[in-house]
Amino acid sequence: MGVGIGLATGRPGASTGGGGVPSFLTDLIEYWPLADLVGEHAGRVLTNNGSVTFGAGHIDQCAAFSGSNYLDMAAPASLQTGDIDYTLAAWVKLNSVVANSAIISQGQCSSELWYDGGWDTFSFTQWRVDGGDSISAGSGSYRLEPASTGTWYHVVGWYTASDGKAHLRVNAGTERISSAAGFTPAVSSSNFAIGRRPDGAHNMDGYISDAAFWKRALTSAEIVDLYAAGTGLAYPFA
Numbered sequence: 001m002g003v004g005i006g007l008a009t010g011r012p013g014a015s016t017g018g019g020g021v022p023s024f025l026t027d028l029i030e031y032w033p034l035a036d037l038v039g040e041h042a043g044r045v046l047t048n049n050g051s052v053t054f055g056a057g058h059i060d061q062c063a064a065f066s067g068s069n070y071l072d073m074a075a076p077a078s079l080q081t082g083d084i085d086y087t088l089a090a091w092v093k094l095n096s097v098v099a100n101s102a103i104i105s106q107g108q109c110s111s112e113l114w115y116d117g118g119w120d121t122f123s124f125t126q127w128r129v130d131g132g133d134s135i136s137a138g139s140g141s142y143r144l145e146p147a148s149t150g151t152w153y154h155v156v157g158w159y160t161a162s163d164g165k166a167h168l169r170v171n172a173g174t175e176r177i178s179s180a181a182g183f184t185p186a187v188s189s190s191n192f193a194i195g196r197r198p199d200g201a202h203n204m205d206g207y208i209s210d211a212a213f214w215k216r217a218l219t220s221a222e223i224v225d226l227y228a229a230g231t232g233l234a235y236p237f238a
Helices: 220-230
Strands: 003-005 012-014 028-032 047-049 053-056 061-066 070-073 086-094 101-106 111-116 121-127 134-137 152-160 165-170 192-194 205-214
Touching (some): 086 111, 101 205, 134 165, 152 220, 192 205
Antiparallel strands (some): 028 205, 053 061, 061 205, 101 111, 101 192, 152 165
């Protein structure tokens, strides 16, 4: 896909070449640019806990987290994960690479795209809903290069139900794949959160923009297109 201008916002978007609906809209549940609390795709409104602020980001605007504040909302069935194909994606810039920092998380220790301070790397984790057994792509034996503070990264994590595996790509780079889960992830009705886990752990100290949730696994080509050689590709992708 080439790069065009999103008609609704002026933000960078994807060109379809023939004026058709971009593939990114297929099974897209929500897309939060994080210029404010409102999602651009379905209008879902986040709750601001602890005075998260908004300012200049990578593509356009972003949310700034201080390590004690976060955004969240109740998770009806449309925002729940579990044993289904789904993708979480966002741009993130860290102020600290020491602490564990949640980017996007759903459920009480259910699904989390995060920075693992213990392994100094981004990670995507799928738990059993009780928070016990888990699989991760990106940490442990799947460790990536450590991140740097003050640098924007595009982080994409996804789960494939057919083989029970977690996947991760950072800046459209090498795909990291976990071992098979060996368990069936349960569905959690706990909140959908950005900048912290719903259970109160992994507070973000840094910046997040263009947080998105699909109920399908994005293709390799789509992830490359979203990264757009570091420029970033934003909703409405047309």
